[in-house]
Amino acid sequence: MNRFLIVSLTASAIALAGPPQQTAIAQEAKPAPPSNLTATDHPWDNGEVLDLAWDAPAGGNADGEYFILRTVAKVGDQIVTHDFKIIDSAPGDATSIGVEVKHHLKRAAVRQLGDRIDFEAILATGEYKFTVGYLFQIVSVNADGVRSSPAQTAEIAYATMQPFDLGRLALLCVTIILCGAVIFWIRRARSGKPIKVRKIAGLEAVDEAVGRATEMGRPILYVPGIQDINEIQTIASMTILSHVSKTAAEYDAKVEVPTSKSLVMTTARETVQAAFLAAGRPDAYNKDLIYYVTDEQFGYVAYLQGMMVREKPAACFYMGAFFAESLILAETGNSIGAIQIAGTAMPAQLPFFVAACDYTLIGEEFFAASAYLSGSPEELGSLKGQDVGKVFVALVLIIGVLMATAGSMLDSPAIKEAVEYLKNTLLT
Amino acid sequence: MNKSNRLWVILFIIGAVLVAGRMLISQSLIGKAYVQAVPVNADEENEDHKWTLYEQSSQTKFNEAVLEDPNQTKYLFSFSRTIGVWIAALLTIFVLSFLIRDNPLYKFAESIFIGISAAYWMVVGFWSTVVPNLFGKLSPDMVRDWAMPGLGIDERVELMYIVPLVLGLMLLWILSPKGGWISRWPTAFIIGVFCGLRLITFIHADFLSQIRNGIAPLWMVDSSGSFDFWESLRNVFLIIGVLSCLVYFFFSFEHKGIIGKTAKLGIWFMMITFGAAFGYTVMGRIALLAIRLEFLFDDWLWLIDPTGKRLEAVISMLGLF
Amino acid sequence: MKRQIPLLIAMIAGFVMIVAYFIPYTVSWGDTVIVWFDVLAAIAFVLGGGNLLKVHLKKTSDQVPGWGYSVITIVAFVIMLVIGLGKIGVNPAAKYPEFAWSGKFSEMGSPFWWLYEYVFKPLQATIFSMLAFYVASAAFRAFRAKNIEAILLLATAFIILLGRTAAGPALTGWFPDAIEGLEADKLTSYLMTVFNTAGNRAIMIGIALGTASVSLKILLGVERSYLGSGEE
């Protein structure tokens, strides 16, 4: 109804303006504005989007575009004077768009509204955060860049948060599948069913290296990387350290753990102490062998390379997150003839470890190593769970690629849209 | 004096003679640093609120200024920064001497570095984390009156930040003779929180997004709408590469038969990846050495002058011979 | 008991973070705890500094060989710490001259800046630059074309090393149009965008899976060695 009205109005305006040389006039004159602009809260999101919808102006606007203007209209109970600014644009064939807003403004941000708001009244409330409502305008811009008069929303719109972010549903499902697979295999292993996993080259070398250090009467150096304890690689390194120090305790070898972060030092102390206890040698534990050097990456490296040359450890373990220091350590270790075993998930450092160390655990193998070393069936079960994840990747990849290929070969918009949905909605 | 000590003495003497020779040729001290005085006038009324900042400058500017006005005070020779350049140069050489063998000079540099850097990070941690993010949250007024007058006046007390304070204190409990086990609580908290956080963000950011980036048609058409063989081949290689590498990481099967062959292909892809990483890394490392040597030749020995810092005729290596 | 409670703390904290990621009200918790962790890590510097002092004071008092270097470390540490925490020689911020402590601890010209510029920085950069030497010796010693894998690695490295300098165009620039694609820079870009991307993508996916699995095991308490023995 409304649309019809505008169409007829415009038509009569044109009729008034002169003879029906419509094309010539349309280029000169302002385009018609869109109508029925509404702003509603985007459902099931984090309250940062309002959905705008409008009806296309009479005669359409396919060649042009729309500009979206926004103003803060209400802060708490305060009405704010209007000051519309362009915040976004939409293509001419669109009739809706999601725009980003905030559901709350902090007091400091409210201050920015300057003299458009009675700040004294805001101060007096003593509040810290205020709900904020918006008004929108939309103008159509034709191909020549001429703007129409604006259409405005009738009501102040507020964005609200919902208890669940529907955009992350796919992520939730994937998380449940992955975690579920790991848990399933761990439980299966607990129930006593045998778990078969392949060997990882280099893991037997761990015990061999410890044994050799004992024979030579020289210490073992264990470097847990240079990241703090909030890094998963460092945590994984702790579980490998647990195994190394347990073996060392059995062989009566000395393990030295210099760390670059003090939190890693305290955690490593706990780990090693527990390992010595498990090996039945709690008396042999010496916490002074696990110490902090410095947080500075190269200060730590300077210390390590000096210490390696002076104390000549027989075996060196580099397990954790490494950066540039990987090669300095590996080359120094090589020059003193130590057995070197490395493990990291830092892809950039892998070539150097692969080249300069005796054994290297690559990426995921590094995380798997702790499971192998512990030898407990539950830990091995978790590896099977990870494999489910890989199967998932392969399946989705193959399906996605086949769909994309089909879409491209058949030039079918429907399939292409399905691929876009898979990529941009399900996999983000 | 044993053989290695003699070698060190000889190296030291050669170095000293070369540096002295360099100084003779230029007929003035090398490694000099100059500054530009920038007066700061924070408060017209109060004399205490006026001071001078010294910014890095160059001999060229200094000489130009002196030629114009011999009594100028804007550009100055800086004694402390000249010393600094010499110390930096010597420390650079001390560290590099480790390449010949471990020696007392390296140990000296190493000890200084450990001490300085540990303290450096403590200071940075205090002023840029503890003050704004702990004190600033728990007592914004106090921090504003003391060290951060620019702190937003709307900042309010955020009692939530008592949690890291308490956890921190529990952590430090380890220093006390008894009850050190309490420090396991904050450790467990950190590890738990970050395990949860990393689990979800890795699945979100790396796992899903990499699958997403991997989806591409194997049949590519170019802008004219006809089949593009090379672009298609590229995508075929990409998908084969990703899948075969994934097979390598499979733990459930031994690498035998078809799986073994696919895994092998995966290793080949990874080896090319490693080769690329190696090539690029070498590139970066050499640039790092270049900047150190440029410092020695330019700022210290004044052998080269790529940025026009000096008026004095530059003696290039070619000129020496 | 001393082990059960921490285990419970880790489990609850971890699962709360996971659930919070899906709920808009709590999604910012992740950011908050990252800030908390930084505070905690900064407090932990005290632990590190204390340990550093303890180790080196012990070495000094025991007069173990090389104890002189420990003295140097202690002196360097204490000087840097006092200068930095005390903001010694730092002018107030120009905007707030009446606040003596408002200046930046690393202001140019201050003693802290001097130590940073002329001691810390050259030492850090020089130790980093030693990599150029190690990379050379590793190249000579370790990179052997023993098998097809090693040959692939080396060939790629060669192409990149030469392709990313003036040597690349000089060696391959004359190639006729038919094999233009083999010119060093084009080959480099092809290797990088196809093979390197495929390899890295798979490694990234693997690491994501490994991270998720290790995290999960820790949260479930399957993996608990980091918590120590439960004894004091």
Next chain:
Amino acid sequence: MIEFLKNLDRRWIFLLMLLSVAIPILLQTQFEETPSKLSIAVFDQLEKLEEGDKILLAFDFDPGSEGELGPMATTFVRHCCEKKLKMYFMALWPVGEQMIVDNIARVIKADFPELVYGTDYMNLGFKAGNEGVIKVVLTDMRQLYTTDAEGTAIDEIPMMQGVDNIKAMDLMINISAGYPGTKEWVQYAVTRYPDKITLVAGCTGVQAPLLYPYIPQQLPGLLAAIKGAAEYEKLVMDKYGKRDADGNMDEEGKYFEGRRRMGPQLVAHVLMVLLIVVGNLIFFAERRREKRQ
């Protein structure tokens, strides 16, 4: 001969490396650069901007990587000054702030003294929190940055008016030496707001291979290592040339730093290739001899 090479003391190799870098520096050799696609893409992204557009420069590196990234940073700042863009500096690395201050002194204060702090450029400084900082500045900068690096309240800075978050920026440049760096900016900023945030980056050689999977969808342009810096320098200097009308080279050397480094780079790369080849020759000669025995 083989015996000698096999047992070659690695210090001789160190010496060769030292010479191959030192001699080109002393001779100041330079080579002509042919810009690659990725460098041109970076240049074009900046060229597209207009006077007064906002640009965020995140300096996530430290002196350790200055050799590779310093030249890029200098040229980026110069390019922004020439285009009269509004520059917002920030750092996720503690020492990054120092790098910002250095570059402001080297480029802006020295060659563009007419630019005013607070209206033409500003320094947000360092904030701890790694990717957490990225997440926060994406939605609300003022939550973390109550003051700039100098301690001035953010709201008193003219160019911060109307800037709530980094989505207000027309382009973002990240110079990165590792974690946190370009990868995190891509993961947390670009991936979330692909339409709002355009990122170009300069990175160290080590990182370059890891960033290629993001090109070009999430990362339209990348300067990889010193070579990228040299190419970009050429592009910028060819277009904007020398500052002095009389073509004076004084003080200009800082804009040629990348190209200057390519000299030692070439020689050292060739040395590396030779070392690998010689190493392998020895290895195979040795193996053949063992087989014969």
